[in-house]
Amino acid sequence: MSDFTLEGGCQCGAIRYRLTAPPLMAYACHCSECRRTTASAFGVSCAVLQDTMEITRGTLKRIDWEVESGAHRYGEFCGACGSRIRNGDVPSRGVFSLRAGTLDDQQWAEPVAHTWLSSKVGWFSVPDDALTFDAQPTDYTPIIEAYQKRRGLA
Numbered sequence: 001m002s003d004f005t006l007e008g009g010c011q012c013g014a015i016r017y018r019l020t021a022p023p024l025m026a027y028a029c030h031c032s033e034c035r036r037t038t039a040s041a042f043g044v045s046c047a048v049l050q051d052t053m054e055i056t057r058g059t060l061k062r063i064d065w066e067v068e069s070g071a072h073r074y075g076e077f078c079g080a081c082g083s084r085i086r087n088g089d090v091p092s093r094g095v096f097s098l099r100a101g102t103l104d105d106q107q108w109a110e111p112v113a114h115t116w117l118s119s120k121v122g123w124f125s126v127p128d129d130a131l132t133f134d135a136q137p138t139d140y141t142p143i144i145e146a147y148q149k150r151r152g153l154a
């Protein structure tokens, strides 16, 4: 996998990045926070190991906030066009939540799981073959396994 490359960037092109390993998984989150930060009905994210993502053009801007549980998160975005690129935890857990719509190749963005269905909009129907969670999954292993299988990585 050492020669693996997957690239992406923001809307205006000021930010570009490169992944040097496949994402761990892709999932759709229907929580109200993802709805706001993506300005869409739900967010589609890829979990990416921090060590496998490098910013190849531009400098990300950052916003920090506290979620209801008291945990601290941050988001990074293009300061020129405002596209959200990724979120992370403080302190770091070694994983970015990459906004999957920024990937050049959207095959990798296909979500195998849908989370926070308790706050999903009424007019979207989750595909029959997706893994589903009413809130935050406590164990991501099944999602990772399903994604790896779907992408032919396992």
Ligand SMILES: [Zn+2]
Residues within 6 Å of the ligand: 010, 011, 012, 013, 014, 015, 078, 079, 080, 081, 082, 083
């Ligand atoms: Zn931009």
Ligand SMILES: [Zn+2]
Residues within 6 Å of the ligand: 029, 030, 031, 032, 033, 034, 035, 043, 116
């Ligand atoms: Zn969410």
